[in-house]
Amino acid sequence: MDLYFAPFACSMATRIAFYEAGAEARYIEVDTKTGRTLAGDDFLAINPLGQVPVLRTDEGWLLTENAAILQHVAERLPAAGLMPEDGLGRDRLREWLSFVSTELHKAVFTPLLSSWAPDGAKAFARELAGPRFDRLSRHLDGRPFLLDRFGVADAYLAVVLIWTRAAGLDPAAWPAVRAWHKAILERPSVARAVREERVLYEAEQARHAAA
Numbered sequence: 163m164d165l166y167f168a169p170f171a172c173s174m175a176t177r178i179a180f181y182e183a184g185a186e187a188r189y190i191e192v193d194t195k196t197g198r199t200l201a202g203d204d205f206l207a208i209n210p211l212g213q214v215p216v217l218r219t220d221e222g223w224l225l226t227e228n229a230a231i232l233q234h235v236a237e238r239l240p241a242a243g244l245m246p247e248d249g250l251g252r253d254r255l256r257e258w259l260s261f262v263s264t265e266l267h268k269a270v271f272t273p274l275l276s277s278w279a280p281d282g283a284k285a286f287a288r289e290l291a292g293p294r295f296d297r298l299s300r301h302l303d304g305r306p307f308l309l310d311r312f313g314v315a316d317a318y319l320a321v322v323l324i325w326t327r328a329a330g331l332d333p334a335a336w337p338a339v340r341a342w343h344k345a346i347l348e349r350p351s352v353a354r355a356v357r358e359e360r361v362l363y364e365a366e367q368a369r370h371a372a373a
C-alpha cells in the first residue's frame with residue numbers, strides 16, 4: 163500500500179497502524195501548501211482537495227478520508243487486531259473514529275490550527291472544545307485505550323491530541339486526556355512515528371522558511 167502523507171498531519175495515524183502491524187508500506191510525502199509531492203508530482207490529481215491522507219490500496223484504488231483508510235488498513239492487516247472482530251466492537255470503533263474525525267479534528271482543531279480561519283470561527287471552535295474534551299475525558303479516565311485494546315481509533319486520537327498546544331488549548335484542563343496521551347505516546351509504534359515525522363516536519367518548516 164502507498165500512503166500519501168504530510169508530517170504531523172492526521173495521516174500519521176495510518177503510519178502508526180502500519181508500524182503496529184509490522185507491515186511494509188510506501189510513504190509518499192506531500193507538501194499540502196504547494197499541492198505537490200516531494201518528488202514534484204501533482205497531488206491535486208490524486209486528491210482534488212489537496213488533503214492527506216490518501217491511500218493507494220494493494221488493488222490500486224485511491225482511498226481518501228482518514229476514518230475509511232484506517233478501517234481499510236485494519237481489515238487488511240487482521241493479525242494486528244487494530245479493529246474488534248465482533249459487531250458491537252466494530253460499531254464502537256466506528257463511533258470513536260467518527261467522533262475523533264468530526265467532533266475533534268474537523269470541528270475543533272481544523273479552525274484553531276488554520277492560518278486563515280476568521281476569529282469568529284476560532285472562538286466557535288473553542289466553545290465546541292469543552293464538551294467534546296469533557297466527554298473524551300470521562301471515557302478515558304482509567305482506561306488505556308478507547309476500546310478493549312489498542313486500535314486505529316487510538317492511533318487517530320493520539321495524533322489529533324499532539325495538536326492540542328498548537329491549537330491554543332490547555333491540556334491541563336483535562337487531566338485524564340493528558341494522562342492517556344502521555345502513555346500512548348510511549349507506545350513503540352506511536353513513538354517511532356512521532357520521532358520520524360518530527361524530522362520530516364522540521365525539514366518541511368525549513369523548506370517553507372527558505373521559499
Ligand SMILES: N[C@@H](CCC(=O)N[C@@H](CS)C(=O)NCC(=O)O)C(=O)O
Nearest residue numbers: 171172194212213214215227228229
Ligand atoms: N476529511 C479528511 C480531512 C483530512 C485533512 O484535514 N487533512 C489535513 C491534514 S490533517 C490536510 O491535508 N490539510 C491540508 C489542506 O486542507 O489543504 C479526512 O478525514 O481524511
